[in-house]
Amino acid sequence: KGSHVLAQEVLAKHDENYTPPEVExxxxxxxxxxxxxxKDTSS
Incomplete structure (x- = not known):
């Protein structure tokens, strides 16, 4: 019945304000x- 996940270690911390330079x-x-x-570019 349980729908929990037990994490053994934290692999990354989420930072909602970080954008990788290549993505930026x-x-x-x-x-x-x-x-x-x-705009008229014909003249």
């Missing part, structure tokens, strides 16, 4: 503002 860089690159679609 990817997020910054993917969240750049797109160029405005209404």
């Amino acid at each position: 860089k990817a997020m910054q690159e993917n969240h750049r503002r797109p160029q405005r679609a209404d």
